[in-house]
Each structure stands twice: as structure tokens, then as C-alpha cells.
Amino acid sequence: MHIDISTEEFLFNGQAYFLPSLSIDNVIFGFHKNELKVLLLQLQNNPKWELPGGFIYKDEEIEDAAARILTARTGLADLFLQQFYVFGSTQRTRKELLVEAMNQITDQSWLMNRFVSIGYYALVDYEKVNLQPTETANVYAWHDLNKIPELFFDHRQIIEKALQTMRLQLNHLPIGYNLLPEEFTLKSLQTIYETILGRKLDRSNFSRKILGYGILQKKEKHYSGSAHKAPFLYSFNKEAYFKALETGLDKDF
Amino acid sequence: MHIDISTEEFLFNGQAYFLPSLSIDNVIFGFHKNELKVLLLQLQNNPKWELPGGFIYKDEEIEDAAARILTARTGLADLFLQQFYVFGSTQRTRKELLVEAMNQITDQSWLMNRFVSIGYYALVDYEKVNLQPTETANVYAWHDLNKIPELFFDHRQIIEKALQTMRLQLNHLPIGYNLLPEEFTLKSLQTIYETILGRKLDRSNFSRKILGYGILQKKEKHYSGSAHKAPFLYSFNKEAYFKALETGLDKDF
Numbered sequence: 001m002h003i004d005i006s007t008e009e010f011l012f013n014g015q016a017y018f019l020p021s022l023s024i025d026n027v028i029f030g031f032h033k034n035e036l037k038v039l040l041l042q043l044q045n046n047p048k049w050e051l052p053g054g055f056i057y058k059d060e061e062i063e064d065a066a067a068r069i070l071t072a073r074t075g076l077a078d079l080f081l082q083q084f085y086v087f088g089s090t091q092r093t094r095k096e097l098l099v100e101a102m103n104q105i106t107d108q109s110w111l112m113n114r115f116v117s118i119g120y121y122a123l124v125d126y127e128k129v130n131l132q133p134t135e136t137a138n139v140y141a142w143h144d145l146n147k148i149p150e151l152f153f154d155h156r157q158i159i160e161k162a163l164q165t166m167r168l169q170l171n172h173l174p175i176g177y178n179l180l181p182e183e184f185t186l187k188s189l190q191t192i193y194e195t196i197l198g199r200k201l202d203r204s205n206f207s208r209k210i211l212g213y214g215i216l217q218k219k220e221k222h223y224s225g226s227a228h229k230a231p232f233l234y235s236f237n238k239e240a241y242f243k244a245l246e247t248g249l250d251k252d253f
Numbered sequence: 254m255h256i257d258i259s260t261e262e263f264l265f266n267g268q269a270y271f272l273p274s275l276s277i278d279n280v281i282f283g284f285h286k287n288e289l290k291v292l293l294l295q296l297q298n299n300p301k302w303e304l305p306g307g308f309i310y311k312d313e314e315i316e317d318a319a320a321r322i323l324t325a326r327t328g329l330a331d332l333f334l335q336q337f338y339v340f341g342s343t344q345r346t347r348k349e350l351l352v353e354a355m356n357q358i359t360d361q362s363w364l365m366n367r368f369v370s371i372g373y374y375a376l377v378d379y380e381k382v383n384l385q386p387t388e389t390a391n392v393y394a395w396h397d398l399n400k401i402p403e404l405f406f407d408h409r410q411i412i413e414k415a416l417q418t419m420r421l422q423l424n425h426l427p428i429g430y431n432l433l434p435e436e437f438t439l440k441s442l443q444t445i446y447e448t449i450l451g452r453k454l455d456r457s458n459f460s461r462k463i464l465g466y467g468i469l470q471k472k473e474k475h476y477s478g479s480a481h482k483a484p485f486l487y488s489f490n491k492e493a494y495f496k497a498l499e500t501g502l503d504k505d506f
Binding site for chain 1: 309338
């Protein structure tokens with residue numbers, strides 16, 4: 001779904017097309033070189049970064065709006081996308097950003113009103129992402145989670161909450177599956193768990209546990225000069241993995 | 254926060270006071286006689302039940318709005334209240350309900366527009382709840398979770414999602430603490446876990462596990478005629494309980 005309207009129409013009559021007071025912010029996670037990364041954008045003429053977000057058409061499902069915004073930013077469709085929290089503080093406002101970024105804007109714009117934002121997080125395969133430039137954004141870039149630059153309003157809090165939610169859902173959702181390429185090392189999987197949990201895990205304990213679930217398949221090593229030094233590669237046994245997630249990987253009761 | 258306005262003003266000019274397009278639905282859980290119950294209301298002239306909900310004043314925090322609605326319905330303040338999901342289907346509408354329940358309403362009312370609803374769940378001590386009658390609702394009642402009557406639009410789905418969320422959060426949130434009175438039996442606590450998890454748990458295994466956390470204090474039995482047959486009572490060691498919840502009761506990695 002996409003309706004072509006002029007910038008002026010969007011700024012001063014957007015409420016005719018979109019639900020008023022509501023926005024969507026996407027926290028897009030990718031995994032690369034053993035670092036969990038988040039996708040941020042920087043609007044023209046502005047030093048601060050923000051999460052890629054957007055609005056909901058009046059007759060559009062909110063999940064469809066989140067997916068549409070995600071596809072527009074990453075070039076990927078059918079992604080793992082999870083609604084996680086609503087950010088509605090009366091203190092959050094786009095006014096400052098909008099005035100700095102768009103010189104046509106005035107108090108008459110619907111964008112100057114209070115917005116409640118629905119947070120979604122997405123897990124994408126970093127290698128497949130083809131960052132899309134847009135009219136209003138001049139830079140899109142991946143940032144390491146532990147080196148996040150200064151963000152607008154509550155966007156740092158939104159990222160923190162996404163991580164906190166993933167922490168609670170780690171054993172019930174295919175988080176590793178969506179972040180990793182087809183074949184990966186146990187070290188990569190362990191790093192994802194460590195980053196989300198915010199603490200170091202014992203290597204042998206992690207290997208024993210995760211292999212014990214029967215959800216991973218070890219790949220044959222192909223001989224090459226240095227192959228005997230390379231770590232084993234694994235892939236998910238998709239059927240077993242999704243079955244295990246239904247009851248949770250780590251239930252004890 | 255409360256603004257007194259006439260029913261007509263509310264119906265036809267409510268958008269001047271409240272955020273448009275947004276509502277709140279509260280799923281209020283209580284525990285009584287070994288049953289997990291949910292609080293429902295029935296509007297005048299209407300056979301279907303619904304969740305107690307409301308709207309957000311333009312300069313009100315959304316958490317404050319959820320708490321205000323909850324207090325108005327239960328008479329209780331400072332309750333455990335947790336935002337859990339947003340329900341925004343284009344198919345959800347209050348039109349049918351409103352037309353049946355309010356004969357003054359017309360299509361000009363802001364209430365006839367599409368609403369996205371923020372779901373909160375609350376855990377309350379059943380014994381302390383004093384149900385408040387309101388102008389528009391004629392019946393408030395607790396319903397057993399496994400005997401829920403016919404509900405309006407997506408309210409059954411909202412209750413299911415609240416349960417599903419509690420299931421994921423069971424080991425990270427003080428769910429037992431908020432539902433149980435000061436002193437309780439292990440059987441009551443086990444029943445809460447069983448209802449939320451949707452499956453039976455082995456009694457001796459549950460006792461061993463839950464006592465192993467060191468979060469419960471056994472109470473002295475007071476002698477009475479049948480006291481030797483009565484089960485032991487427990488209370489939460491609040492400090493130990495909340496400390497344990499920080500990392501999760503059941504982490505294994």
C-alpha cells in the first residue's frame with residue numbers, strides 16, 4: 001500500500017490519509033562480524049540519529065504498516081517482525097526534529113501533535129540488506145549496539161525496551177534463526193545470546209545445552225589447507241527448532 | 254485526572270478531550286477459590302460482555318490512563334499493571350456495540366471511527382476488590398477463565414494474548430505475589446502457574462523447585478481442632494523474590 005502525495009499535502013493534510021496520533025518505530029537488528037547491530041537513519045541537516053519509522057494508513061493493518069516501512073528501508077520482505085511495546089509519553093514530540101529538518105513545517109502540521117508510537121523489532125539477515133535511500137533521509141547506517149550515537153527523544157529507550165523484550169522471549173522465538181545466515185558457528189550463536197542477555201556465557205556449558213536440544217545440524221567439514229583449524233559450521237533443523245520453541249527452550253517446571 | 258462532561262459532549266466532541274483513534278482495554282485478573290478469574294462488564298441492553306476500557310486524555314500519560322480506568326472499575330489504586338500488546342485490526346469496531354447500547358449515537362460520533370487499543374493486564378487481590386458501578390455499565394462480574402461468556406469484537410483474543418504474555422513473563426514478574434493474599438498454600442501458587450501455563454504440573458516437583466528458590470517463608474501452624482490436617486501456609490520473602498525475578502526464576506544458561 002502506498003499513496004503518492006506531495007510533501008506539502010503530507011505535512012498539512014496527512015491526517016486525511018493516516019491515523020492521527022499514531023506512529024510506528026522499527027528497531028531493526030542485524031548481526032555482522034560477531035556484533036549485534038541496529039539500523040539508524042540521520043535526517044538531512046541534523047546531527048542526531050533516529051529509528052526508521054512511519055505512519056499507518058486509515059484502512060491499513062498496523063502489522064502491514066510496520067512491514068511496509070521495514071521493506072521501504074531494507075529492501076527485504078516477509079521479515080520476522082514483532083510488536084513489543086507502545087511509547088506514549090506526553091514528553092515525546094517530533095517538534096524539535098521536524099523544525100530542524102523541514103523548513104516548510106509550521107504548527108499547523110498534524111505532525112506537530114502528540115504521537116503515541118508502536119514499537120516493532122525486526123531481525124534481519126545483515127548480508128541480505130540493501131539499504132534504500134529515501135527523499136528525506138540522507139544517511140542510513142548500521143550501528144553497533146554498544147556504540148549507539150546520540151538519538152532523538154526516546155529512541156534510545158525504545159531500543160533498550162526491544163532488547164529487554166528479546167531477553168524475555170529468547171527461548172520462545174526464533175531469534176537466532178532470523179539473525180544468522182544459513183550456516184554459522186556456535187560462537188556466533190553464543191554471541192547473539194550474550195548480547196541479548198547482557199552477560200558472558202560459559203562456552204562449554206552453552207555448547208552442551210544448545211546441542212542438547214537437538215535443534216542444530218552439524219555440517220560436514222570440507223577439506224582445505226586450513227580446514228582443520230576452522231570451527232564447525234551448523235544450521236538449524238527448522239522443524240525441530242520451531243517445535244522446541246512452542247514450549248520454550250528452557251522450561252523447567 | 255477526570256473532566257466532567259455531558260454524555261452528548263462526550264459522544265460528539267470527545268475528540269477535543271481525548272487522543273483520537275486510541276483506546277485502552279484492561280484485562281483484570283483475580284484469583285479466588287483456586288480459579289483464575291477475569292473481570293468483565295456488560296453494557297445496558299446488551300447480552301455480550303466486554304473488557305473494562307476507556308480513553309486517554311490529550312495530556313495524560315498512557316500508563317496513568319490505564320491506572321485511572323482500573324481504579325474507576327475496581328476501587329483499587331497502585332496496582333500491578335502491565336502493558337502487553339496493541340490491537341489495531343481494521344475489522345475491530347465499536348459501532349455495533351455503540352448502536353445497540355446508546356440510542357443517542359450517530360455516525361457523527363468520534364467513537365464510530367477506527368480505534369487502536371492498547372492492552373494492559375492487571376493482577377489484583379480478589380478479596381480487596383470493591384466493584385464500582387458506573388453510569389453506562391449495568392453489570393460488573395468476575396468470570397472463570399475457562400467459562401468466559403460471549404465477548405464483543407476481539408476481546409477474547411485480547412484475553413488470550415494477555416495470558417500468553419504472562420506465560421512468557423511468569424518467571425520474571427511478580428505474578429504470584431500480586432494475585433495471592435498475604436498468606437497462601439503451595440497448592441494455590443501451583444494452580445496459578447498451571448492456569449497460566451495451560452498444563453498440569455507435578456506436585457512434588459513444583460514444591461521442590463519453588464521452595465528451592467528461597468523466596469517463600471513457611472508460616473508457623475497455629476493449633477486448632479483440625480489444624481494438623483490443614484496445609485502449610487506460606488508468604489513471599491519479598492526481598493528475595495524480587496531479587497530472584499531480576500535474573501528470572503528459571504534461567505539455565
